[in-house]
Amino acid sequence: MPTEMTLYTINGSCSDAVVALCAHLGLPVELRERRDHDADLATVNPSRTVPTLVTDDGLTLTETTAILNHLARSFAAEMLGRTPAMRARNDEMLSFLATSVYNAFLLRFRPDRSAEDPAAQQAIRAMSDAEIAKVLDMLETRISNQTFALGENLTSSDFFLLVMLNWADRIDGGLLRSRPKLAAHFEALKEMPFHARAFGAQAA
C-alpha cells in the first residue's frame, strides 16, 4: 500500500474517474483541486491537465486511462479483466471512451479547442449534439447487458464510463433515458459504495 499519493483534479472532469477508483480501492490519496494548486501542478505537469497523479515513489502520470490501469495493475489486477480476452475488451472500451466518446463531449464543452472564431465555435457546439448521440448509440450497442461495462465484474473502464455518463446526464437526462442499457449502468455505478465515498454530498 502506498504511503500517500497526490492527485490533481477538477470536480466534474475526467479526474473523477481516478478519484472514484482510489475510493473503491481505499488508497491514501491527497486530492488537490487545480484552482487551488495550479502552480504546484505546473511544476509536475506543464500542460496542467487533470488527472495528474504523483505517486509516493516519484512517478508522475497523466492520461486517465494510463492512471486507471496503473492503479488497477498495482492494487487490483483483476480489474484489468480476468482473462486475456477480457483484458483486450477492457483496453478496447478504455480506448473508445478516451478517444471517440471524449472527443464528442469536447466539441460540446470546449469548442474553443477546435476554433478561435466565436461563430465557428457556435457551429461546432451545434454539431456536437449529433456526435454525442452517435457515440452514445455506439456505447449502448457495445456495453454489456449485465451490471458493469464488460459483464458481471467491475473493471477499470467502468470508472471512465461513469464520467461520460455523468457528462451525458448533465447535458440532458433524456440522452440516457432513451438508452436503457446506459441508464441502467449509470444507476448501478451511482449505487456502488465508492460513489458516495468519492463524491459524497456532490452525488446527491
Ligand SMILES: N[C@@H](CCC(=O)N[C@@H](CS)C(=O)NCC(=O)O)C(=O)O
Ligand atoms: N487525454 C487526457 C485529457 C486530459 C485533459 O484535457 N483533461 C481535462 C479535464 S477532462 C483538463 O485538464 N482540462 C483543463 C484544461 O485543459 O485546462 C486524459 O484522458 O486524461
